[in-house]
Amino acid sequence: MMRMMRMKRWMEIPVYIALALLCAWCSNALAGPTRRLSWRLKEPTAVVVPNLKTSLASVSPPAPVPVSPLPSNTEASIVHPALMPMTAKIAKAVAPVSAPPPDPKTGVMARFPPLVQEAQAAISGDEAVWLYARGAIFLDARRTALYTEGHIPGAKSFSAWEDGLPEKVDQLSLFTADLKLPVVIYCSGGECHDSHLVAQKLWLAGFRNLRIYADGYPDWVGRKLAVSKGDKP
């Protein structure tokens, strides 16, 4: 009798675990996209498809670097609208001293060439602002709730932990003409590793110029630069 009781007691713990797994599966299946977690944090499935990318680029050239031609040497023409409120000191650092290069992409690639030795490299706040002014792609690796509260204007939400990241990475790789152009990823700075996780996934998808904005969004806000609110970039 005692033996039976003991066996029953030992069976209770696996039952608790099985019930917990069942409840977790059900609640995760019913959760919204920002609250859903992929059971297996998998790598992106569709890696780069060169032929498809080439054909896409030839049909409608996408604009991964939406920098308009730089007509003059004035500061206002080079500074992105979102950077307007920044102080004169930062504006001076961002704006080129001499005449702008004929092709903005060339200047960006000269300063930030594709990475060979490592998958990702950290950049300072000044470098992030410089890249932003030249239309580099910015990705926000923080949670969607934080992204909605405020993000760098134009940055896409690429939350490292929420479901759907592999699909977003695949989509970005398919619609980005040149995977060697800089992509800036940021999160909350400090001990935040989410931008590194997103960068790993992007590297596996073929991106070769991944720059981690190490001080992240708090640094951007600290510089009193423009921010966007809401779920749209």
Place this chain on the structure above:
Amino acid sequence: MNWVTHPLVLRVSCWLLGAVMLFAAIPKVIDPPGFAQSVFAYGLLPMALVAPLALALPWLEMLAALGLAFGVARRSAAAIVLLLMLVFIGGLGINLAKGNPVDCGCFGASMAQKTKEQRLFDMKMAVLRDLGLALLALHTLMASKKRQE
């Protein structure tokens, strides 16, 4: 009858433990990605195990809390809580020893920006709290056993 095994003391102990566990489980059940972020920050698990743990563990906490509160398989629930507390203390202890400041994630993910020193202090407090809860779980386990005998 020893006061430690007194039915009222046992009941209060179960309710207290159940309430704390329930309070801890709800934010994690609601937001698994936030908890996964915390689990990953501990740096103790391979990536493949982070998501299953972040999804299942809060529910295990919740079921154990309900088991304690309603007296369903109470001893097993107390054993689960004790085991969880020992795991949490171990995880926090290893990171404290490494000097790696992590968000405890005990009551859901914290969005607050904190300094390294603040995080390390919070971790020490969390270890003390978990020790207290482990003792409470041990008491429930032992007292339930005595009462059954």
